[in-house]
Amino acid sequence: MKVVFPPTVVRDIRRHGEATYPEECCGFLIGPNGGATPGPERRVRRTIPAENRNESLRSRRFEIPPEELRQVERGLEGTDEAVLGFYHSHPDHPAVPSQFDQDHAWPWYTYVVLAVVGGRSGDFGAFELDPDERRFSPVPWTVEPVAVPER
Numbered sequence: 001m002k003v004v005f006p007p008t009v010v011r012d013i014r015r016h017g018e019a020t021y022p023e024e025c026c027g028f029l030i031g032p033n034g035g036a037t038p039g040p041e042r043r044v045r046r047t048i049p050a051e052n053r054n055e056s057l058r059s060r061r062f063e064i065p066p067e068e069l070r071q072v073e074r075g076l077e078g079t080d081e082a083v084l085g086f087y088h089s090h091p092d093h094p095a096v097p098s099q100f101d102q103d104h105a106w107p108w109y110t111y112v113v114l115a116v117v118g119g120r121s122g123d124f125g126a127f128e129l130d131p132d133e134r135r136f137s138p139v140p141w142t143v144e145p146v147a148v149p150e151r
Contacts (some may be wrong), residue, residue, distance in 0.1 A: 001040060001041065001111050001127070001139055002040065002041050002042070002044055002136065002139065002140045002141065002142065003041075003042045003043075003126045003139055003140070003141040003142075004041060004042070004043045004044065004142055004143075004144055005044050005046060005141065005143050005144065006044075006045065006142070006143070006144050007027075007124070007143055007144065007146055009044050009045070009046060009047055009048070010048075010124065010143055011088050011111060012046075012047050013027075013047060013089075013114055013124070014114065014121035014122075014124075015027075015121075016047075016049055016087075017089035017114045017116040017121050018116060018119060018120065020052070020089065020090050021045070021089070021090045021116045021119045022059050022092070022119075023052060023059050023091065024052055024053050024054075024059065024060070024061065024062040024088050024089050024091060025049070025052065025062070025087075025088060025089045025114075026048040026049075026050045026051075026062040026063075026064055026067075026086065026087065026089075027048055027050045027083045027086065027087050027088075028046050028047060028048040028050060028064075028072055028083050028085075028086060028087075028090040029044045029047060029080070029083070029085040029087060029110060029112065030044065030045055030046045030048055030076070030083060030084065030088060031043050031044045031045045031046075031081065031082065031084045031145055032045065032080055032082070033079075033080050033081060033082045037089070039149050042084055042085075042110055044084055044085075046082065047087065047151065048072055050064045050068055052064075052088075053065050053068075059091055060091075060093075060098075060100075061100055062088045064086065068098065069083065070091055081082075083100075083109075084109065084110055085109040085110030085111055085112065086109060086112070087111070087112035087113070087114065088101075088111075088112075088113060088114070088116065089113070089114045089115070089116045089121075089136050090114065090115050090116065092116070092117055093115065094115055094123065095113045095114055095115040095122065095123035095124055095125040096113060096125060096127075096136075097111060097113055097127050097136045101113070101117070101136070102129065102134070102135065102136050104141055105129040105136070106129065107128070107129045107130070107131035108128075109128070109129070110126055110127070110128055110132075110139065111127045111129070111136070112124065112125070112126050112127075113125050113127065115151070124141075125138060125141075126138065126139045126140075126141040127139060
């Protein structure tokens with residue numbers, strides 16, 4: 001499955017990661033309700049930032065409590081949107097999921113990891129958890145081209 005982001009989503013994730021550095025940022029990826037089911041493409045429309053609730057090691061771990069996920073899902077009820085996944089940053093580490101990330105992930109969601117090095121956003125990766133293998137696999141992603149008005 002390919003993941004498609006508007007430029008504003010990538011910008012927002014990068015800004016969030018830089019603003020919370022040297023701690024991990026985290027949040028929700030929101031998109032069309034049909035995007036939560038398997039298919040060739042998943043389109044993310046926007047993000048909803050979350051507070052990293054990890055109590056002990058925010059520079060290396062993030063935690064979004066289940067009740068916050070339920071609150072976001074309730075807020076999307078009656079709309080055409082759903083939670084498609086989650087994003088978080090890795091301060092001074094590569095944009096790949098850690099073992100902790102893998103151990104706490106759920107299948108069917110998209111996970112975005114942003115490297116933030118020295119307070120500046122860097123590499124960006126998208127991943128999905130294989131439900132049988134319980135391992136992350138990278139998924140292709142792209143940024144929607146910005147429409148340029150004709151003159």
